[in-house]
Amino acid sequence: MISMSSMCFLYCPGWVMLLCVSHIIHLVNYSVRRILVISCNLLLLVNFHSFVSYPEPSICFRVAVRVDFIVARKPLERIVPVSGSSVAVTGVRMASGLLPRSLVRVVNELLKKRRYRAALAVIKGFRNGAVYGAKIRAPHALVMTFLFKSGSFQEKLKAVLQATFTHSRNLAYFVFTYKGLLAAQEKLHGSKWQFHSFLAACVGGWLVFGENNHINSQINMxxxxxxxxxxxxxxxxxxxIPEPKHDAFPLFSAVVWGLVLWLFEYHRHTLQPSLQSSMTYLYDDSNIWHDISDFLIYNKPKPTK
Incomplete structure (x- = not known):
């Protein structure tokens, strides 16, 4: 029987990718591995109800991932999805191996109570923020890190993990803060007003995305x-503003590209580092070559040993 501490149910390919990456770098320091273990166990609690009663299982990926492999290097354990109503039955049967049936029933009844809906929506918002942040950041960080950053393979993978964790955590914190403040204001005023959204998002943006780092900078821009x-x-x-009589998109594109290349050529320091790296590769590195090897095959000549 698989214990609750050794399994978490995920619907998100981004988290699967994150866990697979962590399996590859099992030599990363102990504290990073423990953070991942704790995160995965938290995801179990957040995702559990969705696994049992998700209305359309055909649109999601159902993967059971053993958390222990992060430390013990055990292989991933996949559960093949089944079709039709048997999915819910399968979920309940597997849930009984993790939690007592009575507790499952109590949790499901609690989730159906309307009086707790606002608080539960805040908790699920935290879950969705963490999942979506990982889905968005993991592939982007993986590509950009291996294309443009230097360092050992282990250092690059560690950077990918750190960027993914930061994006996922910040988005989860923001959604939790925003939905919590939104619910509190609606409770206080008795109805939902437009300025509630603006005020709640302002507070969340200040608290969560107010720190000036490259992850927050990318998200804010x-x-x-x-x-x-x-x-x-x-x-x-x-x-x-009067509606344009002609399509304004070509003019918009011309102005945007004109400004960004002017800034790159003459005020490069004002641009974000990742944009600088991309544009350096495109516009500066294409001016340098020595022979056919770094003209067509490689961007730069391979270092001599």
């Missing part, structure tokens, strides 16, 4: 571009 687009469309809908 990503949101800034979306916010400007959204505000522009809203201004047109409300009549504050």
């Amino acid at each position: 990503y949101l800034l571009s979306r916010v400007l687009f959204g505000l522009s469309r809203l201004a047109v809908e409300r009549g504050y």
Whole structure:
């Protein structure tokens, strides 16, 4: 029988990728491994109800991952999804191996009570923030780290893990803070007002994403571009700005690319480091070659031994 401390149920390919990476770097220091073990056990508690009663199991991946492999190097254990109503039955049977049936029933009844819905939504928001943050950051960090960063294989993998953990944690904290403050304001005023969302998000942004690091910087700049687009469309809908008679997207593209290349060529230090690395590869490294090897095959000549 598999104990609760040795299994967690995940729906997210990003977390599966994160755990697979941690399996590869089993020599990483003990504290990092223990953080991953604790995180996975927390995910078990957060994801448990979804595993038992998810309404459409066909749209998700059902994977049972042994947490112990992070330390003991045990292989992943997969459970093959089944179709139809037997999925819920299978989930309940497996849940009985983790928790007593009476406790499962109590938890399910608690989740159905409307009086606790706001608090439970905050908890699930924390879960979804952690999962989504890992899904978004893990592949991006993996590609960018191995393409543009130097260091040993172990150092690169450790950087990927750290970036994924930071993004996942911050997004989970923010969603938890935002939904908690939103529920508190609605309870206080008796109804939901528009400024509740703005105020709750301002507090969460200040507390969680206020630290100036490269992860928060990327997230904030990503949101800034979306916010400007959204505000522009809203201004047109409300009549504050006349709707363009012609497609303005070509002009928008011209201005954006003109500005970013001007900044890169003459004020490079103002750009984000990852953007600098990408543009250096594209526009500076293409000016340098010695022979056909670093003209077509490699970007830079291989170092001589």
